[in-house]
Amino acid sequence: MADLLALDRQVCFALAATSRSVVGLYRPILEPLGLTHPQYLVMLALWERSPRTVRNIADALYLESATLTPLLRRLEAAGHVTRVRNPDNERELSVGLTDSGRTLRAAAEAVPGAVVQRLGLPVEFLQSIRDELTELLDATRKASGDAAPGLGEQGPLPSE
DSSP: OOOTTOGGGOHHHHHHHHHHHHHHHHHHHHGGGTOOHHHHHHHHHHHHSSSEEHHHHHHHHTOOHHHHHHHHHHHHHTTSEEEEEETTEEEEEEEEEOHHHHHHHHHHTTHHHHHHHHHTOOHHHHHHHHHHHHHHHHHHHHHTTOOOOOOOOOOOOOOO
16 A cells, blocks of 8 residues: 655645746746846736736735735836835835836746756646646635636747
8 A cells, every 4th residue: 555645645745846946947047137036927927917016916926915025126126117006095006017127028038938948848748737737726726715816828838
């Protein structure tokens, strides 16, 4: 009988180890852009739509606002985003791209292809695993009673 508590049988371990490894691949690719991986995720959200509220970005990235605030401060200090209070609701902070942040997008377009190349795996495999992970994420949200939307339909990953 298999040991149910064996480390190599745990989904949580496989996900955590894989996540650390994949994020580690991004580090040298993002470094020339002056971005950390969490900052890159924030910029991805803003490149999709800007401006956005802090709450909206936090929801999109499955982060707490308190976790997001230092990232936004550093991106603002780097000149990539602006943070402006809503005059009608002082608790609401709007985050928008600056010209520098919009310009950075062109350089960042090479990031997904560089990651695919470093992994050396077929794009179709990566798309499939992304879709399965999204399904798993949605299942965890349902299991925890969180009604937040999933990642939704994902477009294709770039080819090498």
